[in-house]
Amino acid sequence: DAKTTQPNSMESNEEEPVHLPCNHSTISGTDYIHWYRQLPSQGPEYVIHGLTSNVNNRMASLAIAEDRKSSTLILHRATLRDAAVYYCILRDIDNYGQNFVFGPGTRLSVLP
Amino acid sequence: EAQVTQNPRYLITVTGKKLTVTCSQNMNHEYMSWYRQDPGLGLRQIYYSMNVEVTDKGDVPEGYKVSRKEKRNFPLILESPSPNQTSLYFCASSLSGAGVYEQYFGPGTRLTVT
Numbered sequence: 760d761a762k763t764t765q766p767n768s769m770e771s772n773e774e775e776p777v778h779l780p781c782n783h784s785t786i787s788g789t790d791y792i793h794w795y796r797q798l799p800s801q802g803p804e805y806v807i808h809g810l811t812s813n814v815n816n817r818m819a820s821l822a823i824a825e826d827r828k829s830s831t832l833i834l835h836r837a838t839l840r841d842a843a844v845y846y847c848i849l850r851d852i853d854n855y856g857q858n859f860v861f862g863p864g865t866r867l868s869v870l871p
Numbered sequence: 872e873a874q875v876t877q878n879p880r881y882l883i884t885v886t887g888k889k890l891t892v893t894c895s896q897n898m899n900h901e902y903m904s905w906y907r908q909d910p911g912l913g914l915r916q917i918y919y920s921m922n923v924e925v926t927d928k929g930d931v932p933e934g935y936k937v938s939r940k941e942k943r944n945f946p947l948i949l950e951s952p953s954p955n956q957t958s959l960y961f962c963a964s965s966l967s968g969a970g971v972y973e974q975y976f977g978p979g980t981r982l983t984v985t
Contacts, residue, residue: 803976849970851970
């Protein structure tokens with residue numbers, strides 16, 4: 760898997776937007792960009808994924824740079840419940856036998 | 872409700888006593904996997920299964936066994952547990968192993984080996 764780099768931690772105020780960056784300079788043309796998050800004392804949960812175009816769902820938005828070497832997860836209005844570790848992961852579209860590799864992620868703190 | 876279930880949620884055992892942690896999914900997913908999570912080391916994949924009777928090693932398979940006899944179940948077996956296997960374990964499933972699909976995780980099993 761290509762490697763991703765994320766800041767160790769970030770802080771946000773409640774009800775403000777949060778932009779969580781991820782660098783993946785060695786991304787291949789067939790790598791999907793996935794984001795997961797892990798709330799305290801819970802298993803990871805899927806947030807969003809995309810290939811080339813920006814993506815929106817009920818949880819978040821994913822903005823992908825034109826050269827695909829970086830991406831940003833956007834939480835439009837952070838709530839206390841969004842405090843979690845956020846993981847950015849690359850997954851090859853065709854590599855069925857591939858390990859799923861989680862890095863250390865970004866620990867997001869949300870201040871009331 | 873679509874979900875991945877794990878049992879037990881908490882387990883304290885002694886060194887050498889064989890144990891099995893069960894994992895079951897009700898989404899007809901082909902891909903299933905096991906992870907362990909340790910402080911400072913993050914989530915590491917132990918084993919994964921692309922489909923029934925197809926399993927492969929992840930990053931940290933030593934000391935673990937798995938089997939996939941049915942699509943819905945993927946038990947993790949520790950034949951002779953040791954204290955270094957004390958960890959938080961997660962099972963996950965996905966429609967397939969291809970990168971376009973997301974994984975669904977279970978609630979976790981906290982294992983302590985004394």
